[in-house]
Amino acid sequence: MQPLTTRSKLVVHKEMTFWERIYLPAIFKGMWTTLKHFLKVTFGKSNTVRYPEVKRPVAPVWRGWHVLKRDDQGRERCTACGLCAVACPAEAITMTAAEREKGEETLYREEKYAAVYEINMLRCIFCGLCEEACPKEAIFLTDRIVPSDYVRQNFIFGKDLLVEGATSETRIDVSKRQKHITEKQPTV
Numbered sequence: 083m084q085p086l087t088t089r090s091k092l093v094v095h096k097e098m099t100f101w102e103r104i105y106l107p108a109i110f111k112g113m114w115t116t117l118k119h120f121l122k123v124t125f126g127k128s129n130t131v132r133y134p135e136v137k138r139p140v141a142p143v144w145r146g147w148h149v150l151k152r153d154d155q156g157r158e159r160c161t162a163c164g165l166c167a168v169a170c171p172a173e174a175i176t177m178t179a180a181e182r183e184k185g186e187e188t189l190y191r192e193e194k195y196a197a198v199y200e201i202n203m204l205r206c207i208f209c210g211l212c213e214e215a216c217p218k219e220a221i222f223l224t225d226r227i228v229p230s231d232y233v234r235q236n237f238i239f240g241k242d243l244l245v246e247g248a249t250s251e252t253r254i255d256v257s258k259r260q261k262h263i264t265e266k267q268p269t270v
């Protein structure tokens with residue numbers, strides 16, 4: 083019968099030689115290949131990055147770990163309007179709104195604020211729609227990578243992990259993202 087292709091090979095069941103039967107040459111050949119790669123990665127030029135000690139540079143507009151911003155006076159900008167949660171295609175955002183009490187004007191910018199604000203990082207697809215939906219410039223994605231963990235519960239990021247610090251040293255700079263977003267907006 084004519085073969086359909088020319089790729090078929092005739093398999094020959096030839097007797098194994100003495101060296102093939104003891105397997106040692108094949109084992110040493112395999113170990114030599116492993117050693118070559120090990121030396122190349124350790125001492126030579128390699129594309130392998132020793133994460134997390136070494137991190138690849140990411141784009142300034144990388145969409146990673148979110149930040150809830152404060153205003154110039156250190157007050158939380160988020161007013162718990164819920165637009166980010168509505169815009170989120172992964173339903174990763176949940177929040178509980180509360181009314182600002184007398185004397186809390188230095189903590190929260192608006193009369194309503196998010197008493198609880200949580201993002202499930204396992205659900206999040208880092209699309210950035212929450213950032214675009216926010217009318218208060220309160221939420222931004224940053225170039226920080228969400229760390230890995232073995233416990234699912236630890237991926238529910240609350241305000242303790244989302245709200246930036248109140249001091250200038252602990253603020254998170256999102257000016258590159260803001261610039262990028264501004265450039266995208268159509269001029270009217």
Ligand code: SF4
Nearest residue numbers: 170206207209210212
């Ligand atoms: S980045 Fe996208 S998926 Fe993640 S919380 Fe924001 S809207 Fe939801």
Ligand code: SF4
Nearest residue numbers: 160161163164166216
């Ligand atoms: S982050 Fe922005 S969109 Fe989301 S609840 Fe707060 S103010 Fe509204």
